[in-house]
Amino acid sequence: MTRWLAEYAWLPDHAEPTPDVLIEATDGRLTAVTPLTGGGVPAAGVEVLGDATRLPGLTLPGLADAHSHAFHRALRGRTHDGRGDFWSWRDLMYSVAARLDPDSYLALARAVYAEMALAGITCVGEFHYLHHGPGGTPYDDPNAMSAALVEAAAHAGIRLTVLDAAYLTAGVDGAELVGPQRRFGDGDALRWAERVDAFRPADEHVRLGAAIHSVRAVPAEQLATVAGWADRHGLPLHVHLSEQPAENDACRAVHGCTPTRLLADHGVLGRHTTAVHATHPTAADVALLGDSRTGVCLCPTTERDLADGIGPARRMAEAGSPLSLGSDSHAVVDLFEEARAVELDERLRTRKRGHFSAADLVTAATVGGHAALGWGDAGRLAVGDRADLVTVRLDSARTAGVPPVGVFFAATAADVTHVVVDGRTVVADGRHLTVDVPTELRDSIAAVLS
Numbered sequence: 027m028t029r030w031l032a033e034y035a036w037l038p039d040h041a042e043p044t045p046d047v048l049i050e051a052t053d054g055r056l057t058a059v060t061p062l063t064g065g066g067v068p069a070a071g072v073e074v075l076g077d078a079t080r081l082p083g084l085t086l087p088g089l090a091d092a093h094s095h096a097f098h099r100a101l102r103g104r105t106h107d108g109r110g111d112f113w114s115w116r117d118l119m120y121s122v123a124a125r126l127d128p129d130s131y132l133a134l135a136r137a138v139y140a141e142m143a144l145a146g147i148t149c150v151g152e153f154h155y156l157h158h159g160p161g162g163t164p165y166d167d168p169n170a171m172s173a174a175l176v177e178a179a180a181h182a183g184i185r186l187t188v189l190d191a192a193y194l195t196a197g198v199d200g201a202e203l204v205g206p207q208r209r210f211g212d213g214d215a216l217r218w219a220e221r222v223d224a225f226r227p228a229d230e231h232v233r234l235g236a237a238i239h240s241v242r243a244v245p246a247e248q249l250a251t252v253a254g255w256a257d258r259h260g261l262p263l264h265v266h267l268s269e270q271p272a273e274n275d276a277c278r279a280v281h282g283c284t285p286t287r288l289l290a291d292h293g294v295l296g297r298h299t300t301a302v303h304a305t306h307p308t309a310a311d312v313a314l315l316g317d318s319r320t321g322v323c324l325c326p327t328t329e330r331d332l333a334d335g336i337g338p339a340r341r342m343a344e345a346g347s348p349l350s351l352g353s354d355s356h357a358v359v360d361l362f363e364e365a366r367a368v369e370l371d372e373r374l375r376t377r378k379r380g381h382f383s384a385a386d387l388v389t390a391a392t393v394g395g396h397a398a399l400g401w402g403d404a405g406r407l408a409v410g411d412r413a414d415l416v417t418v419r420l421d422s423a424r425t426a427g428v429p430p431v432g433v434f435f436a437a438t439a440a441d442v443t444h445v446v447v448d449g450r451t452v453v454a455d456g457r458h459l460t461v462d463v464p465t466e467l468r469d470s471i472a473a474v475l476s
């Protein structure tokens with residue numbers, strides 16, 4: 027039995043944090059979450075407080091980063107010269123992809139996932155498409171790159187959903203993969219499924235999911251194969267959707283409909299599916315996503331970095347799509363920044379305030395993300411859930427004087443002091459217990475750029 031005493035904790039379905047909460051866990055699961063009443067005496071008796079770890083500040087459930095491409099972290103700060111757009115950024119990203127192998131991928135992902143742990147992220151969804159060796163030649167173990175991610179997450183101390191992406195073509199017109207893209211391809215969806223079927227990580231910190239890279243990368247007649255595979259196995263399915271108007275235009279030109287309509291017609295949408303970005307949906311697309319309860323993963327700092335645009339987050343949520351958050355290209359790894367951007371970007375778009383409450387943002391960053399990644403038992407400070415705790419200090423230059431309910435509008439990842447994943451302490455006093463994060467980031471990035 028482990029005990030923590032949180033100065034404030036954000037409990038499920040609460041509009042704001044609760045003061046003085048005793049949190050208890052056994053074998054990685056929460057066994058009691060007890061608000062201490064006025065006199066400071068817990069229901070379990072005052073003697074239990076003696077061995078409880080004090081958590082000054084606000085303690086949140088684990089944050090879930092529902093959309094990551096770990097290796098994009100190498101591009102941070104290197105893509106801001108001159109003009110350009112998503113497509114010129116992508117060329118640079120390909121040059122990094124061309125250099126990675128299972129060892130350098132492990133080193134880089136380990137550092138990135140440890141950076142996430144420092145930011146309070148206890149679970150990541152890795153949208154993984156860098157499957158094969160140079161030229162597209164499979165490694166001896168065709169899932170060697172996925173295995174590197176599994177090991178990286180274990181070292182960093184966070185949970186992982188490997189969203190194994192089918193990436194088969196270079197465009198909606200079915201153009202062949204060229205250059206570094208050849209490393210992404212399995213040939214067709216059946217061979218993709220065969221490879222993924224052979225990947226069965228037994229590690230408790232890992233789950234599997236499927237991904238359709240986008241309508242650009244999986245031919246229409248093969249979409250149902252990937253969706254069917256995920257459905258048969260009861261696993262989450264993610265897909266990049268309408269990040270760019272050019273994708274919509276190309277889809278209309280080839281198929282005569284929007285990407286969302288194409289996915290709907292091929293059985294891709296549904297409550298186990300998450301559309302990533304959904305920045306440029308039509309009104310009909312928003313209804314298709316919402317009516318099918320398809321989730322939407324917003325990645326506002328990446329969408330801003332890549333000049334994608336601002337998606338209609340409020341309309342999609344109202345239509346019925348649960349929201350989650352991702353740091354995607356890792357221009358920033360900070361779910362506080364992603365969460366408040368959902369509200370602040372909506373303000374810019376509409377010139378009105380007050381679209382999402384603080385509790386709405388907490389839900390997207392915690393239980394929403396975990397659900398999108400297939401971890402229905404995480405993201406809430408509730409008995410039976412996984413014992414994930416993320417404590418944010420309220421005495422930094424950013425958070426001092428801020429009421430606990432306002433933390434998502436004030437804190438940054440640097441204010442996270444204590445992180446517990448499945449009952450194990452991963453970060454204490456703002457330091458990762460096993461990974462020297464800045465050094466490993468510097469060295470692993472230098473290795474893939476040299």
Ligand SMILES: [Zn+2]
Nearest residue numbers: 095153266354
């Ligand atoms: Zn992405």
